[in-house]
Amino acid sequence: MRLKILLILFLQVALVESLREVSGYLGDTVTLLSGADPSWNLSAIEWSIFSNSTWIATYQDNRENIERVDRYKGRLILNTTSGDLLIRNLTTEDAMEYNIDLFNTARLYSRDKIKVIVRQRLQKPTIATYASKNGVCRLWLHCHSADEGALLSWQSIPPDATVYNLTAPVGNPGVALEFLNPIQGTVELTCTSCRNMEKTSSHVKAKCDGKTTEPQTTPNPKEQPQTRDRHLVVFVVGGFLGITLIVITICLSSGERHV
CATH class of the missing domain: 2.60.40.10 (Immunoglobulins)
Incomplete structure (x- = not known):
């Protein structure tokens, strides 16, 4: 130096x-x-x-x-x-x-x-989809981005659908689709995330039979075994306490007869 x-x-x-x-x-x-x-x-x-x-x-x-x-x-x-x-x-x-x-x-x-x-490159948005069939076909979709400042929008909305905007946090829009024809085929929609000059999209397919295809948000699989384990523990402990209570009751009844 x-x-x-x-x-x-x-x-x-x-x-x-x-x-x-x-x-x-x-x-x-x-x-x-x-x-x-x-x-x-x-x-x-x-x-x-x-x-x-x-x-x-x-x-x-x-x-x-x-x-x-x-x-x-x-x-x-x-x-x-x-x-x-x-x-x-x-x-x-x-x-x-x-x-x-x-x-x-x-x-x-x-x-x-x-x-x-x-x-960091713009991450693909996630789409949560819910479908119901009660006389008419109704689909509820919600799009979310993990990136700050990203603007989200929906594309490829079927022309024969009635569209409603869902109440959602800023930057996380949702849409509700309702079809007058209950026998509606697969619906394909795209949620696009945009920030500055960068864009990325996620696609979803849904049917009026109440079933949806990827990407569909699901619970974390790591959490499911823990839930089952807790239920197993509760079952074992409850069974043990029940047997113990029966034994104590029998003993007390025997003691009373001897007296």
Whole structure:
């Protein structure tokens, strides 16, 4: 670090430090542009993090080192010509500020900062479906998204259905469909989740026979054995107490006869 300061004192500072932003999705790849002048012949490249300038990728004396920090091993690619740094398989820990120090053969120096933002891809919405058949076909559907700020909407609603909006929390719309013809075939509907320029959808098929097909929300299977276990415990304990009460009653009756 002290050597770098001494070098900078003798070098001409070409660019003023600034802060740029780049974003990528969790698990994807992002490229941090060094911002170097294309005319530069780079002699040294230093990518670092944290306030103490911990090096994660360097190029000095024609030697490259991208294995300096364990959590970045196998995930970095350094372009020694442009100074750009590629990070693969993004994690939430990669969201931070990165420093880039560049040196060229003409004794020019520049420093820049890049802030990496890691985003999670929009998750598919879930659809809960309920159907009934009582003279007419009625379907109730509710769409939910686990992502904040996502807007939900329904598509492919059959034209021969009467549609009602269900009361639901903001961003989690529901619809009710009623068909005048009770002999209605399979109904296909789509709930789309949208945020900024990203979209994802879930589909559901339902019939007027009261049965629905995937995706249908069901109880957590991990909770079912626990419920059965509790019922078994109650049954065993109740049986034991019942037998004990019968034995005590018989003993008391025998004691009274002997008296």
